[in-house]
Structure formats: C-alpha cells, structure tokens
Amino acid sequence: MTHPENKVHNDLTKQIQQNLAGLKDCISAISRNAGRSNEDIKLIAVSKTQPVEAVRAALEIGHRDFGENTIQDALTKIPQTRNLPITWHFIGHLQSRKAKEIPGNFQWLHSLDNLSLAGKLDNACRQEGSGSLNILLQVNITQDPNKFGIEPGQLDHFMEQLLEQDFSYLIFRGLMTIGPYTDDEADQRRYFSGLRELRDQCRNRFGLTQFTELSMGMSNDYPAAIREGATMIRIGSAIFGERQ
Numbered sequence: 641m642t643h644p645e646n647k648v649h650n651d652l653t654k655q656i657q658q659n660l661a662g663l664k665d666c667i668s669a670i671s672r673n674a675g676r677s678n679e680d681i682k683l684i685a686v687s688k689t690q691p692v693e694a695v696r697a698a699l700e701i702g703h704r705d706f707g708e709n710t711i712q713d714a715l716t717k718i719p720q721t722r723n724l725p726i727t728w729h730f731i732g733h734l735q736s737r738k739a740k741e742i743p744g745n746f747q748w749l750h751s752l753d754n755l756s757l758a759g760k761l762d763n764a765c766r767q768e769g770s771g772s773l774n775i776l777l778q779v780n781i782t783q784d785p786n787k788f789g790i791e792p793g794q795l796d797h798f799m800e801q802l803l804e805q806d807f808s809y810l811i812f813r814g815l816m817t818i819g820p821y822t823d824d825e826a827d828q829r830r831y832f833s834g835l836r837e838l839r840d841q842c843r844n845r846f847g848l849t850q851f852t853e854l855s856m857g858m859s860n861d862y863p864a865a866i867r868e869g870a871t872m873i874r875i876g877s878a879i880f881g882e883r884q
C-alpha cells in the first residue's frame with residue numbers, strides 16, 4: 641500500500657510535470673506563429689516559495705533552468721542540488737550586502753540596477769574564484785514608482801558608467817523587465833517592444849556583441865513577450881501552481 645504522504649508527493653510531481661509539458665507546447669505554438677524557434681526562448685522555471693521536491697519534479701523531465709528571487713529561499717534548495725545539471729537565475733532585487741551569496745550559487749543575475757551592486761558582485765566573483773557571472777540590467781520599463789530598475793531614459797548613462805569600470809568577472813548579456821499590471825495584450829506588447837528597442841540601441845551604441853538577451857514575460861504575459869522577441873521567459877505559477 642502507498643503511504644498517503646507519498647501519494648500527495650507523487651500527485652504534485654505529476655501535476656508539475658504535466659503543467660511544464662503543456663506550457664512547453666504552448667511556447668512552441670506561440671513561437672511558431674511568431675516565426676520564431678522555441679530553441680531561442682529559454683524557459684526559466686521560477687521555483688520561489690516552492691520546496692526542493694518541486695525543482696526535482698521539473699528536473700526529472702529534463703528541465704534545467706530555475707529562478708529564485710531571494711537568497712534565503714534559494715539557499716534552502718541550491719545546496720541540495722549541487723551535483724545536478726541546473727542553471728540558477730537570480731531574478732529578484734538584491735541588496736549589495738548579499739552580493740557575496742551570488743557567485744558559486746547562481747550563473748545569472750537578472751536584476752542589476754545600480755553601480756554599487758556591480759562592484760560588489762565583481763569583487764565577490766574574484767573572491768569566490770567561481771569564474772564570471774552573466775548579468776542582465778533590470779529596466780523599469782513601465783516607470784512604475786513601486787518597481788525596481790533603471791529608468792529607460794537613464795540607461796545610456798548607466799551603461800557608460802558601468803563600462804568605464806572595466807569589471808573583470810561580469811558579462812553584460814542584455815535587459816530584463818517586469819511587464820505592466822494589465823491583461824491587455826496590446827499594452828503588454830507596447831512595453832515589451834520598448835525593451836527590445838532599448839536592448840538593440842545599447843548593443844549597437846556600446847558595441848557589445850554578447851548583449852543579446854531579453855528577459856521578459858511571466859505566467860500572465862509570456863505570449864506577448866515571445867511575440868516581441870523575449871529570449872528568456874520567467875514562469876512560476878503556471879508550472880508550480882499558485883503561491884501561498
């Protein structure tokens with residue numbers, strides 16, 4: 641006889657695997673309709689607030705990229721998956737004093753929006769000896785006073801200051817944003833296309849050949865993000881269910 645707790649566990653695993661498979665089908669269909677290949681869109685499974693078993697469920701069916709938004713929550717999972725083939729993405733706001741927790745735990749940080757954090761991250765990479773870190777700059781594309789991120793009009797100046805410093809361990813790979821609070825697709829697309837234009841301008845103006853990524857789109861707005869050129873989408877609840 642199956643122990644009742646094991647049954648709950650198995651049901652959850654199955655549910656996550658079904659959600660993930662269904663989502664991947666949707667991503668493929670939307671990409672195809674947009675004339676894009678789903679291979680150009682990296683799905684980041686946002687496992688914040690979920691237990692490590694949820695990560696294992698996705699991993700079991702071949703998923704590799706996971707996102708976390710706080711160090712505290714991430715460190716309940718990352719040490720337990722050390723030898724597994726996972727790429728961890730830090731997607732939340734990070735206080736500079738926690739920068740030392742990033743190298744060795746995460747391979748990507750999606751939320752750089754101030755110079756002090758850049759300096760701390762570069763130092764932390766040097767001390768940890770874990771190699772370089774992929775960085776996305778977070779842009780507050782909706783200019784929402786309650787959101788973090790660089791204001792669109794400040795991005796050029798921010799990039800200039802960032803590149804002046806010649807950081808050894810930070811690789812600037814592109815931009816990230818959080819879309820508007822709306823279900824109106826036209827509105828979502830307007831902001832997402834704005835981010836794409838900013839990325840193109842930055843890449844050209846500063847001659848950054850690796851500045852190719854656009855991290856945008858969550859459970860409620862990823863179709864719009866894919867249609868506007870997202871290369872990374874960050875999905876939590878559509879895979880793992882609603883958070884508590």
Ligand SMILES: *Cc1c(COP(=O)(O)O)cnc(C)c1O
Nearest residue numbers: 686709731858859874875876877
């Ligand atoms: C939580 C979170 C997500 C995922 O949100 P869902 O609506 O659950 O898909 C994506 N990006 C960031 C920055 C988040 O904090």
